Amino acid sequence: MAVTERKSPQGGGTVTTAVPARLDRLPWSRWHWMVVIGLGTVWILDGLEVTVVGNIAGRLSEQGSGLPISSAQVTGTAAALYVAGACAGALFFGRLTDRFGRKRLFMMTLAVYLGATALTAVSFSSWWFFLFRFLTGFGIGGEYAAINSAIDELIPSKYRGRVDIVINGSFWLGAIGGSLLSIVALNTDLFAANVGWRLTFALGVVLGLVILLVRRNVPESPRWLLIHGREQEAEQLVADIEGQVEAEKGRRLPAATQEMTIHQRESIGFATIARTVFSRYRRRAVLGFSLFIGQAFLYNAITFGFGAILTTFYDVPTSDTGYYFAFIAAGNFLGPLLLGKLFDTVGRRVMISSTYLLSGVLLFGTAWLFDRGALDAVTLTVSWCVVLFFASAGASSAYLTVSEVFPMETRAMAIAFFYAIGTAAGGISGPLVFADLTESGAVGDTVLAFQIGAGLMCAAGLVAAFLAVRAERRSLEEVARPLSAAG
Structure with a gap:
């Protein structure tokens, strides 16, 4: 189906097209798996980065590590710089993603990550290590804005959630x-003290290069191309995708009948973006703010001091805390994996509000049991695992929400803004609030940390119950009409 083009009174072309509807009516295919692998696996790299640095802090501070740095500098200064870089990168690259396209930026942000991680591996001084931790975060933050916007615009509405x-x-x-990985790399029987920690960063580079090879095949968003005056490219791209899907499925695709008319434009000013997000969609902005702050503080209430809690209250050896962390990390992944489909079937409002409220109520229960002395190291970890099973699905829905409830022209910048808020709260405000509480050795202080995180999650869940948008199985254009749409 060809686009219909005519001159717009705004100076750009006016295009009537069915391209968004054609993308949304596609069945799941190998092409969509390529998109998921090429774009989605960067979150694995982020998890690897954050965990590795926390686990190697002790080794870096030892004599013979090859780096004159203390453990506090690794977990304090370097971690804060990584967070600051992620916030700055999200905002910087988010604006560029909306202006110059998804593909150009998701290639650029991965290149920044790869270069910064490689240079971290060859650190010879603390200032060098700090600089490239900041730049690694800068690339990862940019990835969140570029990737989430691209994924939502390429994945059919039936599967988007x-x-x-x-x-x-x-x-x-x-x-x-x-x-x-840290357990193996830090084993001095296998690697020298000044080599093992460098290999952990080198592995991140290798994984990133593999992702880069796949990502080269991921196209630009046809939706972005349409709005920016490249409708013929969008038309040809969608036709190529349809051809691949029809060849795989062995049948013709049904015709897409829903069309929309848009006035093309090269870019949209920052003032227009801000006015759209915070005035026209004020309720959705409140929703996004609530979801990100709630999940950021819950995760800090539990995970920031989990090692200190285990060692202080249950005499768990420091060398064994990684096994407990791996267990709760598994619960964090299983939640989105097993509950994800329900966000498309049961619906966004019910699932977002219920995952937030359930995790908050369960954390209140955990705090009560902890206060009574009814938990040991294993049962506390199991309790955390159950809480985070629901909380992780809820936290993931925060990213989903801000990436689909604002107009396409503002999507990456909206993701970047709310990501920066959540990351700053989690990486800066959270530690300031929870560090002394979880490390004081007083049961009441740790209970208070749990209760703060639980209370904010419950509050966010209540906000979602009233303000969450019913976006399940609806096109992005129906959820939030593009600013360029006619009428």
Whole structure:
């Protein structure tokens, strides 16, 4: 089906097209798996990065590590710089993604990550290590904006919720891998003290290069091409995808009858983006803010001091805390994996509100049992695992929500803004609030940390119950009409 083009009074072309509907009516195919592998696996790298750095902190501070740095500098200064880089990268690349396209930026952000991680592996001084931790975060933050917008615009509406939920939850696969990798790489019987930690970063580079090879085949978003005056490219791209799917399925695809008319434009000003997100879609902005802050503080209430809690209250050896972490990381991944489909069938409002509320209520229950002394190291970890089973699906739905409830022209910038809020809250405000509480050795302080995280999750769940958008199985254009749409 060809596009119909005419001159727009705004100066660009006016196009009537069925391209979005044609993308949404596609059945699941090998082409969609390529998109998921090429774009979605970056969350595994993020989980690997964060976990590895936490686990190698002790080794880096030892004599003979090849780096003059303390453990506190690794878990404090370097971690804060990684978070700051992620926030800055999300905002910087988010704006560029909306302006210059999804593909150009998701290639660029991966290149930044690869280069910064490789240079971290050859660190010879603390300032060098700090600089390239910041730049690694800068690339990862940009990935979140570019990747989430591209995935949502390429995945059919029938599958968009579950795919986005599982992809964001795959962070925890990387966390498991980082925990197990650190055990091997830090074994001085296998690798010298100044070599093993470098190999952990080198593995991240190798995985990133594999992703880069697959990502080269992922196309630009046809939706973005349409709005930016490249409708013939969008038309040809969708026709090629349809040809691949028809060849795989052995049948013709049904015709897409729903069309839309848009006024093309090269770019949209930042003031228009801000006005759209915070004025026209004020309720959705409140929703996004609530979801990101709730999940950020819950994760800090549990995970920031989990090692200190185990060692302080249950005398778990520091060398064994990684096994407990791998267990709760598995619960974090299983939640999105097993619950993801329900976000497309039961619906966004019910699932988002229920996962937030359930995880908050369960954490309140865990705090009560902890306060009574009814838990040991194993049962506390099991309790955390159950809480995070629901919380992880809820946290992933926060990314899904902000990537689909705002107009296409603002999508990447909206993702970047709310990601930066959540990351800053989790990486800066969270540790300031929870560090002393979870490490004080006082039961009441740790209970309070749990209760703060649980309370914010319950509050976000209640906000979602009233404000969540029924976006399941609906096209992105129906959920949030593009600013360029006619009428």
